[in-house]
Amino acid sequence: xxxxxxxxxxxxxxxxxxxxxxxxxxxxxxxxxxxxxxxxxxxxxxxxxxxxxxxxxxxxxxxxxxxxxxxxxxxxxxxxxxxxxxxxxxxxxxxxxxxxxxxxxxxxxxxxxxxxxxxxxxxxxxxxxxxxxxxxxxxxxxxxxxxxxxxxxxxxxxxxxxxxxxxxxxxxxxxxxxxxxxxxxxxxxxxxxxxxxxxxxxxxxxxxxxxxxxxxxxxxxxxxxxxxxxxxxxxxxxxxxxxxxxxxxxxxxxxxx
Numbered sequence: 001x002x003x004x005x006x007x008x009x010x011x012x013x014x015x016x017x018x019x020x021x022x023x024x025x026x027x028x029x030x031x032x033x034x035x036x037x038x039x040x041x042x043x044x045x046x047x048x049x050x051x052x053x054x055x056x057x058x059x060x061x062x063x064x065x066x067x068x069x070x071x072x073x074x075x076x077x078x079x080x081x082x083x084x085x086x087x088x089x090x091x092x093x094x095x096x097x098x099x100x101x102x103x104x105x106x107x108x109x110x111x112x113x114x115x116x117x118x119x120x121x122x123x124x125x126x127x128x129x130x131x132x133x134x135x136x137x138x139x140x141x142x143x144x145x146x147x148x149x150x151x152x153x154x155x156x157x158x159x160x161x162x163x164x165x166x167x168x169x170x171x172x173x174x175x176x177x178x179x180x181x182x183x184x185x186x187x188x189x190x191x192x193x194x195x196x197x198x199x200x201x202x203x204x205x206x207x208x209x210x211x212x213x214x215x216x217x218x219x220x221x222x223x224x225x226x227x228x229x230x231x232x233x234x235x236x237x238x239x240x241x242x243x244x245x246x247x248x249x250x251x252x253x254x255x256x257x
Contacts, residue, residue, distance in 0.1 A: 063090025144240030
């Protein structure tokens with residue numbers, strides 16, 4: 001059975017599970033609302049600036065309500081772990097369904113990729129964000145932002161999943177058991193991870209640190225900034241620059257295959 005964080009919370013869960021007590025539900029939602037803020041901040045890192053955080057928060061709150069209604073307290077699972085999956089899934093689903101990212105972000109990223117490839121073929125070397133920005137007549141920050149949007153766009157296209165909706169609503173998406181992989185999938189996954197780790201080690205120390213804290217330790221950019229005593233905008237720039245470098249390193253490897 002789930003280990004509660006306190007006797008008081010255990011009583012709230014028991015009251016909610018047995019009677020759907022509105023007061024217990026409200027208090028549990030209030031306690032776990034910071035989870036929504038956390039996932040909104042992380043996901044919004046790679047989104048266009050015109051995407052409203054308030055909208056993302058609304059989506060996340062729907063995921064939290066869904067988690068509260070479907071959570072089974074008899075399972076050996078912490079609610080924050082279960083709720084995190086629901087909250088993140090609700091935000092990703094909402095982004096996909098509302099088509100907030102799609103065409104504009106994909107068109108920008110395709111244009112950027114095409115420009116980078118053309119310049120690299122001409123110069124016979126990797127180009128810098130500054131060179132790309134000058135060629136396109138945009139700022140370096142715009143280049144970084146487009147790379148992050150491209151990264152998020154790939155996540156949205158790969159991260160299809162179901163939120164335990166009715167069968168009539170779920171037609172093409174299903175939850176796949178990530179614990180069970182075919183031998184071929186395991187080989188490919190291992191090779192991809194090895195390549196990624198190898199190329200991350202080619203980044204400078206600060207870039208490696210930011211990627212590790214963001215993707216492994218799951219800290220927000222603000223939290224990373226506080227830890228490293230740098231501004232959030234500076235951490236965002238380091239994060240974006242690291243992604244740009246990884247793109248160059250990985251694309252170079254693909255060309256050599």
